[in-house]
Amino acid sequence: MTTIPKSHPRAKSLVLRESLVKGFEQGLVATEGLLAQGRGEAFDYLIGEKTNFEAKKAIKAAAAVLLLAKNPIISVNGNFVALCSKEIIRFSKISKAKIEINLFYDDGSRRKRIAKFLKSKGAKVILGHDIKHLTKIPKLKSNRGRVDKRGISSADVVLVPLEDGDRTSFLKKLGKTVITFDLNPLSRTAQTADITVVDNISRGFDELINTYMKLSKRNMNELENIIQNFDNKTNLANSIMSINKNLRRRARKLA
Numbered sequence: 001m002t003t004i005p006k007s008h009p010r011a012k013s014l015v016l017r018e019s020l021v022k023g024f025e026q027g028l029v030a031t032e033g034l035l036a037q038g039r040g041e042a043f044d045y046l047i048g049e050k051t052n053f054e055a056k057k058a059i060k061a062a063a064a065v066l067l068l069a070k071n072p073i074i075s076v077n078g079n080f081v082a083l084c085s086k087e088i089i090r091f092s093k094i095s096k097a098k099i100e101i102n103l104f105y106d107d108g109s110r111r112k113r114i115a116k117f118l119k120s121k122g123a124k125v126i127l128g129h130d131i132k133h134l135t136k137i138p139k140l141k142s143n144r145g146r147v148d149k150r151g152i153s154s155a156d157v158v159l160v161p162l163e164d165g166d167r168t169s170f171l172k173k174l175g176k177t178v179i180t181f182d183l184n185p186l187s188r189t190a191q192t193a194d195i196t197v198v199d200n201i202s203r204g205f206d207e208l209i210n211t212y213m214k215l216s217k218r219n220m221n222e223l224e225n226i227i228q229n230f231d232n233k234t235n236l237a238n239s240i241m242s243i244n245k246n247l248r249r250r251a252r253k254l255a
């Protein structure tokens with residue numbers, strides 16, 4: 001592992017990159033997960049590497065939805081675990097949300113390694129790694145269709161971060177509310193989710209936990225109001241406009 005000086009202008013993003021590489025070496029992250037990280041880094045650069053106004057708005061709506069959920073699930077893949085294991089476990093302890101492993105590149109053993117890793121860090125219950133509890137989302141052909149009967153299969157709200165795919169549209173057809181974090185506002189998941197947070201999960205998930213704690217003091221009507229006043233299509237369009245504005249500002253500086 002290389003040592004990154006804290007004064008390095010891109011220190012934070014380099015630390016995240018190292019977390020991914022470490023996760024890969026530990027057998028938690030798929031080889032393709034390293035490519036996904038690069039794709040995310042490029043978009044993070046375009047959004048200015050900070051949690052912007054639109055992301056905060058989506059996070060507030062996501063926190064309200066999670067507070068009102070009856071059976072919320074945090075769906076975790078290799079990248080999410082490598083970047084946010086501490087936060088995933090913390091959130092599962094302060095909320096009703098259960099953790100479920102859901103992988104695209106499923107080699108049969110990574111689910112078990114991820115479960116063991118999260119348990120070693122203090123997670124109590126991990127779903128999605130015991131074959132006897134798994135079922136299939138009808139017609140969803142990829143490995144993402146393999147879900148836990150006690151988890152995603154019976155959930156009302158599913159947090160699906162860091163994923164570009166068609167699982168979200170299948171989950172929605174089953175009546176579930178889907179929240180995603182995706183740095184790419186144009187990914188299939190970003191475009192089909194009910195709430196899309198265009199932000200780096202390593203920044204935004206902390207913000208979600210803090211917002212969840214703050215909103216936990218609000219009553220049901222106030223939470224419902226927050227949800228009703230949020231429109232994902234408008235917010236997603238504004239997120240794209242915000243990238244556009246950033247780029248124009250940078251271009252003007254050059255001209």
Ligand code: PTJ
Pocket residue numbers: 029030032033034035036037039040041043077078079083102103104105106161162163164165181182183184187199200201202
């Ligand atoms: O562990 P597995 O087998 O489930 O595989 C995980 C990956 C991430 C490889 C897989 O699920 C996948 O979908 O990869 P994609 O197709 O590259 O999509 C990942 C999406 O996440 C892209 O839209 C990226 O822009 C976005 N992304 C990458 N890093 C981050 C991110 N979004 C938020 N925070 C990040 N740190």
